[in-house]
Amino acid sequence: MSSANSFQRGIYRNPLVRRLVRWLDAPPHPPIACEISSGRLAGVRFTRGGAVDDLTIESLPPGAIVPSAVEANLVNASAVKAALRNVLLRLRAQEQDVALLLPDPVIRVFIQRFDEFPRAAKDALPMLRWKLKKSIPFDADETQISFMRQPSALDPGGVDVVTALARQRILREYETLVEEFGAFPGVVLSSSLAALSLLADQGPALLARLSGTSLATAIVRDGVLCGYRCTELPEDAHVLRPETLIEEIFPVAAYYQDTWKETIQTLRISGLGGRLDSFAGPLQKEFGCPVRSLLASALSGGLLGADAKVLVDNDLDGLAGWKLQRG
DSSP, X not given: OOHHHHHHHHHHTOHHHHTTOOOSSOOOOOSEEEEEOSSEEEEEEEOTTSOEEEEEEEEOOTTSBOOOSSSOOBTTHHHHHHHHHHHHHHTTXXXXXXEEEEOGGGSEEEEEEESXXXXXXXXXXXXXXXXXXXXXXXXXXXXXXXXXXXXXSSOTTSEEEEEEEEEHHHHHHHHHHHHHHTOEEEEEEEHHHHHGGGOOOSSOEEEEEXXXXXXXXXXXXXXXXXXXXXXXXXXXXXXXXXXXXXXXXXXXXXXXXXXXXXXXXXXXXXXXXGGHHHHHHHHHHHHOSOEEEHHHHHXXXXXXOGGGHHHHHTTOHHHHHHHHHTO
């Protein structure tokens, strides 16, 4: 399967749109998914009914993967290959489709408003390449682009388009790892796009997802993606201070408040682990809304079944979100 097809089908599976739009082609349901981060690889095999059948995790040496949208990601390719081979071997992945959840910095996400937008991909893709060519640090012709339409909450006559794009040669770094084992990269998307499935709130909910030194901030309102930002933090999540996180989250929350004329109703955090308690007070004071763990909320609220507790216990929100997406 080509990079273009796998990447495109990845974002099309996002439930934010699936709840609102019925796509003509049935999306794939790979039996195996692998979440890749700078510190570890985690793989899950699902049963035919979608339950977690097996989970395996491999740690990576520091600096083995340096997530980037522009430069090569696999700094220590041999270590990454060995770890992924162990994961795929244990999950019996040879000749199987695998969903790849990549580090957030690899995939750029944009939300744009249009008065009119082409229905056919052959007309839409050139328009998106042209509009985004000044917003990305590499040639637009080198990119794989996927997009999805969603209703415009601010302009009933218009349409909002969520576009995800990545540099082709960066995607191929990850896809080749799977192909060398004899498996197939059936779906490719970022971990945070997968984790958005865990936001079941009807009112505006803000997700702050930390992984290493990257922070993805997203706002979802009644199934619509209203804001998305991925930034590099000045310090790793393990030593991050509450005031630094507040400074990084604030621009997205302020943009939403200024644009939609309402405040955030809930804030979900991922990636802080046992440090969340020390952040909850300052965050709640700043944003005036409840602050909870993304995974704990999804589990206690019944969004995730008991079989997913092993994912919650290991802070694997991307894989937990993908579990919901795959139906």
